[in-house]
Amino acid sequence: MGPADERMELDSDEKIPLSTPPSARKSHTFDFEAVHFSPRAGPLKLWIRKQMKFRPLRSIYIVLLTAKINILLPFGPLAILLHYLTGKHGLVFFFSLLGITPLAERLGYATEQLAFYTGSTVGGLLNATFGNATEMIISIYALKNGMIRVVQQSLLGSILSNMLLVLGCAFFTGGIVHHEKVQVFSKAAALVNSGLLLMAVMGLMFPAVLHFTHTEVHFGKSELALSRFSSCIMLVAYASYIFFQLKVQPNLYGQISQEGAHEEDSEDEEAPEITQWEAIGWLAILTLWVSILSGYLVDAIQGASDSLHIPVAFISVILLPIVGNAAEHASAIMFAVKDKLDITLGVAIGSSTQISMFVIPFCVVFGWLMGQPMDLNFQLFETATLFVAVLVVAFMLQEGTSNYFKGLMLILCYLIVAASFFVHVDPSNDDD
Amino acid sequence: MDTKLQLSAVPHLEMGLHDGRPVLGHEDKSQLHGTDNMMHKSDFIHMSEGGSFPGVSCAGSVKMLSHGICRSIKIVLFSNKLNLLMPFGPLAILVHILTDNQGLVFFFSLLGIIPLAERLGYATEQLACYTGATVGGLLNATFGNATELIISIHALRVGMIRVVQQSLLGSILSNMLLVLGCAFFSGGLAFIKKEQVFNKSIAVVNSGLLLMAVMGLLFPAVLHYTHSEVHFGRSELALSRFSSCIMLIAYGAYLYYQLRTQDNQYEPLNEEVGQGSQNVDDDDEEPEITKCEAVLWLTVMTAWISFLSEYLVDAIDGASNTWKIPVAFISVILLPIVGNAAEHAGAVMFAMKDKLDISLGVAIGSSTQIAMFGIPFCVVVGWIIGCPMDLNFRLFETAVLFITVLVVAFLLQEGTSNYFKGLMLILCYLIVAASFFVHVDPTKDNDSTLGT
Numbered sequence: 001m002g003p004a005d006e007r008m009e010l011d012s013d014e015k016i017p018l019s020t021p022p023s024a025r026k027s028h029t030f031d032f033e034a035v036h037f038s039p040r041a042g043p044l045k046l047w048i049r050k051q052m053k054f055r056p057l058r059s060i061y062i063v064l065l066t067a068k069i070n071i072l073l074p075f076g077p078l079a080i081l082l083h084y085l086t087g088k089h090g091l092v093f094f095f096s097l098l099g100i101t102p103l104a105e106r107l108g109y110a111t112e113q114l115a116f117y118t119g120s121t122v123g124g125l126l127n128a129t130f131g132n133a134t135e136m137i138i139s140i141y142a143l144k145n146g147m148i149r150v151v152q153q154s155l156l157g158s159i160l161s162n163m164l165l166v167l168g169c170a171f172f173t174g175g176i177v178h179h180e181k182v183q184v185f186s187k188a189a190a191l192v193n194s195g196l197l198l199m200a201v202m203g204l205m206f207p208a209v210l211h212f213t214h215t216e217v218h219f220g221k222s223e224l225a226l227s228r229f230s231s232c233i234m235l236v237a238y239a240s241y242i243f244f245q246l247k248v249q250p251n252l253y254g255q256i257s258q259e260g261a262h263e264e265d266s267e268d269e270e271a272p273e274i275t276q277w278e279a280i281g282w283l284a285i286l287t288l289w290v291s292i293l294s295g296y297l298v299d300a301i302q303g304a305s306d307s308l309h310i311p312v313a314f315i316s317v318i319l320l321p322i323v324g325n326a327a328e329h330a331s332a333i334m335f336a337v338k339d340k341l342d343i344t345l346g347v348a349i350g351s352s353t354q355i356s357m358f359v360i361p362f363c364v365v366f367g368w369l370m371g372q373p374m375d376l377n378f379q380l381f382e383t384a385t386l387f388v389a390v391l392v393v394a395f396m397l398q399e400g401t402s403n404y405f406k407g408l409m410l411i412l413c414y415l416i417v418a419a420s421f422f423v424h425v426d427p428s429n430d431d432d
Numbered sequence: 433m434d435t436k437l438q439l440s441a442v443p444h445l446e447m448g449l450h451d452g453r454p455v456l457g458h459e460d461k462s463q464l465h466g467t468d469n470m471m472h473k474s475d476f477i478h479m480s481e482g483g484s485f486p487g488v489s490c491a492g493s494v495k496m497l498s499h500g501i502c503r504s505i506k507i508v509l510f511s512n513k514l515n516l517l518m519p520f521g522p523l524a525i526l527v528h529i530l531t532d533n534q535g536l537v538f539f540f541s542l543l544g545i546i547p548l549a550e551r552l553g554y555a556t557e558q559l560a561c562y563t564g565a566t567v568g569g570l571l572n573a574t575f576g577n578a579t580e581l582i583i584s585i586h587a588l589r590v591g592m593i594r595v596v597q598q599s600l601l602g603s604i605l606s607n608m609l610l611v612l613g614c615a616f617f618s619g620g621l622a623f624i625k626k627e628q629v630f631n632k633s634i635a636v637v638n639s640g641l642l643l644m645a646v647m648g649l650l651f652p653a654v655l656h657y658t659h660s661e662v663h664f665g666r667s668e669l670a671l672s673r674f675s676s677c678i679m680l681i682a683y684g685a686y687l688y689y690q691l692r693t694q695d696n697q698y699e700p701l702n703e704e705v706g707q708g709s710q711n712v713d714d715d716d717e718e719p720e721i722t723k724c725e726a727v728l729w730l731t732v733m734t735a736w737i738s739f740l741s742e743y744l745v746d747a748i749d750g751a752s753n754t755w756k757i758p759v760a761f762i763s764v765i766l767l768p769i770v771g772n773a774a775e776h777a778g779a780v781m782f783a784m785k786d787k788l789d790i791s792l793g794v795a796i797g798s799s800t801q802i803a804m805f806g807i808p809f810c811v812v813v814g815w816i817i818g819c820p821m822d823l824n825f826r827l828f829e830t831a832v833l834f835i836t837v838l839v840v841a842f843l844l845q846e847g848t849s850n851y852f853k854g855l856m857l858i859l860c861y862l863i864v865a866a867s868f869f870v871h872v873d874p875t876k877d878n879d880s881t882l883g884t
Binding site for chain 2: 388405
């Protein structure tokens with residue numbers, strides 16, 4: 001297997017001259033390959049054809065079969081089967097949720113692999129845009145069906161789960177593993193993110209308060225216009241934040257693009273495992289697959305809520321994001337245990353910032369384009385929850401240190417939030 | 433012997449008693465146990481409590497017991513100037529029985545409870561000297577606000593849930609704003625040339641816990657007021673009970689964390705509980721009464737406070753009518769000011785001695801304790817006795833608490849103090865007090881259950 005790798009590298013070098021230098025990749029042996037190559041005795045054409053035959057297999061093997069989380073992959077098709085064969089929405093929901101989890105993780109992996117080829121700048125941009133692709137895809141699906149409350153609640157839940165649960169678990173496990181010392185992280189990055197989160201909360205609060213104090217110029221319509229305008233402003237803010245990060249602190253992004261949950265990458269090399277075109281191909285395939293499953297997931301939400309006797313709010317705010325963020329959760333904990341709290345913070349808080357400053361406004365704009373009245377009025381209870389959660393987290397982060405007690409506090413706060421949503425229904429009883 | 437006299441500060445008259453029989457056994461024991469001060473006292477106590485040492489007759493032991501009791505009473509009851517207010521307790525009971533003037537009953541029982549609260553703190557601190565820093569810290573953490581808890585439990589038993597909520601809220605507010613503000617202010621004036629500093633990390637942890645408590649209080653209130661509960665009125669109660677359990681777990685974890693990582697921090701905190709009395713001057717951890725006496729006094733004080741609280745709680749409504757001030761004002765402002773009077777004095781004293789960490793421990797630690805332990809504990813007690821006490825403190829009170837916690841957390845995050853910060857905190861408290869002076873519950877039932 002060894003020498004053949006190098007030959008393969010050379011060939012792929014010929015095909016993609018813009019990729020990273022061969023030396024970097026030669027050092028990374030593909031020892032999990034299942035195919036054996038005969039020595040280079042025949043003509044070049046034959047050899048290339050042989051390669052082309054095996055590459056998709058190799059690619060499939062790398063992408064699909066090497067991560068343990070992919071055991072959950074069969075749940076996807078199973079969910080589709082269940083949807084057509086039975087009417088059990090609860091099971092369909094559960095299985096599609098399980099089926100999306102590995103896809104989300106692989107999507108992150110493909111994004112990260114692509115980022116190697118495009119350099120740290122575009123890589124950072126890629127990560128910033130597609131880091132929460134799963135949530136975006138689910139939200140777009142729900143928007144298309146007009147389930148606006150589900151979109152709002154699932155995005156809110158994603159922010160809360162990242163800020164409280166993921167961060168809390170990371171701090172807690174890191175604090176217990178490294179309990180003799182106090183773990184530190186870069187205060188500056190945490191403060192910038194906290195500031196952005198507060199700005200997002202402000203953007204969400206004004207339409208809600210405007211609507212609920214009945215002080216709009218045109219009741220119901222002004223608030224939608226305000227939401228759309230605020231969304232554009234928030235997108236501008238997010239773009240400048242990305243620009244600021246990439247220009248002023250390029251190393252920060254180089255680190256973050258590496259963090260896509262890779263156990264194999266433990267030697268901290270930035271060697272990619274699949275080629276650029278493969279990465280793009282997989283990106284497209286996985287996105288498609290996630291889209292299909294999301295369709296069934298979104299359709300099954302209402303039915304699951306009825307059959308499991310739990311409010312739709314709880315499903316959207318707590319269950320959906322926990323599963324959607326499972327991969328980020330695992331990687332954040334892993335990095336905290338390795339005492340790399342900056343990366344953990346980047347995963348957790350960065351993801352929250354991304355959702356609040358990019359995905360939510362993006363959904364509003366997308367709804368605007370599609371004619372759906374998606375707005376930033378998340379209803380009073382959800383807005384208050386987000387406000388308090390952001391304050392608590394911003395306060396915890398401002399010191400720049402972490403210990404297991406802070407992690408435990410964040411986790412307990414998340415439990416309180418989850419319990420609140422367990423007994424929460426929308427006042428007017430219409431979910432969209 | 434000399435040490436005993438010095439520490440107990442008994443008047444000259446009693447010296448005779450000490451020069452008598454106790455010295456015999458004391459000298460016997462001293463040969464066996466060395467000259468350790470504590471050993472002398474415990475020897476003395478062993479004898480006074482019907483000890484079985486050879487060479488001491490039974491009749492003598494009874495007399496020693498009575499001497500021990502007298503001495504104990506003198507130490508605990510008569511050595512503190514605050515105890516001048518003690519007669520107001522029985523006076524309040526008399527007034528209650530003889531006249532119908534609820535205002536006076538309320539006022540007198542309030543005055544009567546002040547010295548009892550202070551002595552309770554003193555007894556807790558004395559007991560903590562015997563049990564070591566860890567259990568001492570736990571004792572302080574649990575009984576530090578025993579007065580508020582006792583008053584609250586009495587109010588819960590008669591179903592006055594709003595009074596409980598408002599008095600606990602008022603206790604948090606008074607500790608965070610008034611006590612801390614006075615401490616910062618007086619400390620800043622006393623040390624006007626320099627800026628006093630305190631340990632930031634403790635302040636930050638406490639502020640974080642207070643924010644978490646605010647979160648626990650906010651969700652039931654907002655859930656109820658946006659009419660977004662699954663079962664209107666009942667879900668919010670279930671959520672309150674669940675959140676209370678979570679908050680108690682968090683408080684337990686906080687104690688564990690404090691005791692593990694900051695063992696040395698609890699030594700000075702143990703001493704300062706009995707503030708207002710003179711025994712902290714030498715910064716010794718010398719106890720003044722024996723362990724059994726401390727436990728006994730703890731029980732006696734608790735029973736006495738319990739007894740007076742009943743009259744206090746029963747008189748609240750009448751006092752509100754007589755004096756024409758809202759019950760909210762009485763519960764939120766008057767009750768806690770008086771209940772915290774001893775802590776107040778202690779915090780100011782420590783600030784003026786430039787020991788701001790202890791002041792902060794008293795003020796903010798007490799707030800955290802009430803917010804994360806006292807309030808959830810009352811909810812759980814209410815759950816057990818079937819009283820629908822919940823965490824829904826109504827929007828106005830919740831909003832006030834939220835803003836206050838934010839202001840205080842912000843002022844504390846820097847780690848320094850000066851008289852201006854103290855003045856700002858005191859003025860904030862005046863604004864809060866004024867707000868509650870003109871505040872009634874929207875449905876006008878001040879102590880009812882979930883009807884609103």
